[in-house]
Amino acid sequence: MEMxxxxxxxxxxxxxxGDPEVLQITLFTLRVSGTATMISVLIGVPxxxxxxxxxxxxRNLAVSFVNLGMGLPPVxxxxxxxxxxxxxxxxxxxxxxxxxxxxxxxxxxxxSPIVTGFSMAAIGQLNPKIRLQxxxxxxxxxxxxxxxxKEARLGLLAAVIAGFGGVxxxxxxxxxxxxxxxxxxxxxxxxxxxxxxxxxxxVGTALSIILLLLAYIITFSLxxxxxxxxxx
Numbered sequence: 001m002e003m004x005x006x007x008x009x010x011x012x013x014x015x016x017x018g019d020p021e022v023l024q025i026t027l028f029t030l031r032v033s034g035t036a037t038m039i040s041v042l043i044g045v046p047x048x049x050x051x052x053x054x055x056x057x058x059r060n061l062a063v064s065f066v067n068l069g070m071g072l073p074p075v076x077x078x079x080x081x082x083x084x085x086x087x088x089x090x091x092x093x094x095x096x097x098x099x100x101x102x103x104x105x106x107x108x109x110x111x112s113p114i115v116t117g118f119s120m121a122a123i124g125q126l127n128p129k130i131r132l133q134x135x136x137x138x139x140x141x142x143x144x145x146x147x148x149x150k151e152a153r154l155g156l157l158a159a160v161i162a163g164f165g166g167v168x169x170x171x172x173x174x175x176x177x178x179x180x181x182x183x184x185x186x187x188x189x190x191x192x193x194x195x196x197x198x199x200x201x202x203v204g205t206a207l208s209i210i211l212l213l214l215a216y217i218i219t220f221s222l223x224x225x226x227x228x229x230x231x232x
Contacts, residue, residue: 021182022207026214029187032100033168036107040115040163043108045156048119049145053131066120069113074106078176081106085177098179103187106173111163118162122155123148157226161219168215188214 013019051063083089085097085105096102130151134144149156171189178185180194188211195204 022210024183025186025188025191025207026210028100029168029189029211030214030218032103032174032187033107033164036104036167037111037115037160037164039104039108040111040167041160043112044115044159044163045119045149047112048116048121048159049123049149051116052120052123063120066113066116070117072110072113073172074110074170075172075176077106077109078173081109081173081177097177098181098185100178100185102177103174103185106177107167107170110170110173111167114166115159115163118159119152119156122152122159125155126151154226157222161222161226164218164222165215168211168218 047066051059051066081102082097084091085094085102086092087097096105126148131144131148134147139147169189171187171193174180174185174187175190175193178187178190180186180190186194188207192204192207192211195201195207
């Protein structure tokens, strides 16, 4: 318990003093995880919409892969992306290994199935009569999809929250593809692991508290937006 209090005090001092290294790591974590979440939304929402309404051979197989991806271990994703981006890998010529882009790619792969699964569930739970009513009013296919997304907006915001939570807290993939390089690819999670391995438990605890605070602020903001949508 004493270590927790020391971590709290250490975190408070870091935040109040504006520690430049902690600020850089925090902003980098937010930028990388935020970008990966946005990419996963651009992939997952349309894919969830497609799987929710389209019937085609192999659909059950596709849905099962989405469900598998929702629980995919980040370290497996990190290994796969590393194999692709290493110099001897098929994408090695891009020179992305141990860069922020590599972390974004790995985190987007982690979040995309989560966003897809939640989006598919949110859209699939809509009353089928809504779709028929919209089409009966002469809406185009694009208008139909837009109106359906508006109807499922609460569930889609839940998908964004789940996707963001899945990437900001992961450490295995970020460590493997980013390398935890100071000032370049170090995130709050990888910095926490490093400090704990060095025996600096107070710093590790402080960084984990800052990570929790950051995650809570973003999640709280999205939750407020979600609840406002419920009453609109």
